[in-house]
Amino acid sequence: MRRGLTLGIAAIVLVLTAGASACSSGRTPAITAASCPTPGVTPQEIRLGLLYSDTGASSATLAVARAGVDARLGQANAGGGINGRKIVYDWQDDPGTPQANMLGARNLIEGRHDFGLLEYSLAAGASAQYLADRDVPVSGLAVGDAWPKYRTMFSFAYTTGGSVDTYGQFVKSRGGTRAALLRTALSSEVGNAGAKLVESLQSVGIPTVAQVPYTPGADSPTAAAQKIIDSGADTLLAVVDAGVALPPVLTALRAAGKNMKVILSVSGYDNQLLRQAGPAMAGVVVPVFYRPFEAGGLAIARYTAAMTDYAPQVQNPTQEIAMIAYINTDLFLKGLQMAGPCPTRKGFTEALRSVTSYDAGGLLEPPIDVRNGLGKPTTCWSFVQANDTGTAFTIVDQNRCGRALPAA
Template sequence: MLLAVFAGSGSGSEAAGARTSCGGAAGAPGVTAGEIRLGLLYPDSGMVAADFPAVRAGVDARIGAANAAGGVGGRRIAYDWRDDDGTPTANLLGSRELVERRGVFGLLEFTSAAAGGAGYLADRGVPVVGSAMEDVWARYPSMVSVAATTATPIDTYGRVVAERGGHSAVVVRTALSAGVAGAAARVGASLRAAGVGVAADLAYTPGADSPGDLARQVVATGADSVVTLLAPSALPALLRAIRDAGGQPGVVLALDGYDRGLLRAAGVDLAGMLVPVYYRPFEAGGPPTARYLDAMRRYAPQVDDPEQAASLIAYLSTDLFLRGLQAAGPCPTRAGFLAALRGLTRYDAGGLLPPIAVATAQSHPATCYTVLRVDPTGTAFGVDQHDVCARPVTPAL
């Protein structure tokens, strides 16, 4: 399952000990005179693999564009990857193999099982950049994300529900990741801060639990709103089951529901659903989106539909890693890279993000969100509200 992309000069073990052009001294792991080698961890198999479509395509697109422009500081970027199966055990094994056998400089990570290898990577000072889905991302300073999804509770989600008439809500989260429980608690705090009661916090495993059973629990609470922390693929069956059970939620807010492909398959079940996004949605168009789409078509042609949230988030995270390497200078070290990354104060991924200060991204929420709504026919997303800007909930959890 190991694949080296954009073939570089030698194996990972050779790269780890190779001499660089930095004064003739041994360089950082994964850095040679002509290459910087990264690692990628994500679930390519297992129960949650379907929740991470086109992740590698987003990485390929951004690295491909960088290499076509000369790499970073004249060095090509290469990566090796491991399938972590969506489990902590495989995540730790993958982390060890990428660091000890492939000699990578740092990791890109998109998984719900990052807790498995997080301590190991932090102990060795290995930089990790990716999608923060678990509380562990807020625990280690060597783990950096473009959005603080595991940070201080914010009132955004509660305001979205309350301003659309919601008074009480059921929070539905995945049962496959213990780290998501913390996120659900923060969502609950957001709802209560806006005056929305939390009728229940329910765990659900698609493919193992019955949507009908969960739907009956939701309806029995009498709540008028549903807030989900589930992968998009789980939403149609659940929302259909809630309506079949007699539920008519006035507000459905899906924190992870921006999937245009899903609308083509089951959009009628998602009509009216709200989705907050912290990045520039595809519907906004413009040069930043055009550059992303061009990179996807050129360097990730294996993907039929490049307008996927998973590939865009992977592209953004890879861009952040490359920007940190640029800022680290001609002789990057792991510690120097992390310091340079945290020195970025108005990082915007070429216009795909509102400007962020990376140093505070772990402890502060994303600045502003765009709230999208699925149209009544279930065929398209539209902008329901621009610039829903976050305010921290106090006291913090």
């Protein structure tokens, strides 16, 4: 899925505090108890497990998640940790297979005795029941049906749930009237995201007049472009890998003299991609479910500084998966902070599930409702667009909020 994974989030992507800021330093008086009987908790530290795909088909996308985790934990520890304890982690590679995911979870919980997990794997559902049975809290990339099923699994955005009209609202505001969907058949998650886009546009009176399957290396971009042109669509919905599949189709469209009113891609918010693809990505709009990097401000500055200081191996910190990991790690720290000086797994879940306004220190606009939002779709998005030369993104619509559509 590579960059196409982001759609799963963009649906979160459509393949990422109550009261005070969630990104607070966690400076509270050190505990006085000599020990706390909870697994992973000592007087000096709290051990977490990181389960992610360092190898495997999705590793190119998910590897940078570890940098986001390092950045947020480094920032927290520099501020005194949580309740006087340093936050550290053990990690386990999950190459995206159910067997490896289950084995990795067992190794971290039974072998390392970690308190909870940060998880970035497309196979997270394989260990979900095992972890829930042990009250192990998990925070991470909510791709798949397991995440909204268990109260012990936390994320600030979900790929499941119903459709929203936000995308349709945006396309209508830009003059779109008829849409074509460029899609891949490589993932059920991506296919589900495409269906949600179609429903969103239909809800505001914009029909999808063609669905064009496209696989790089197997299909002709010129033929795909011609099908889009023949449909009479003035809007292109792209549910494909923006780094590989989208540029050649857009190049073919322009070579044929076709200029779309709107090109809405569920992935591709990556400046490195613009440096690689250049003018081919000009005009492409991507929905973003957190504060866009281009918006600046204190929250973005803190994120960038944390990435620079604690994840220097990542030369470009403005990457979506890194930001998603940073926010979900912050969400876990919020739970630890609320769970008190001797946190328990059950206490963590109950405390974090009580939060009704969480904004990750200003990175989420508007704040999310953790207590009532389990598994519900994100309805508020910002839209960024590659400029006319394909060299940078600009914000074209910030914090557009729609409504959840009734189930079909």
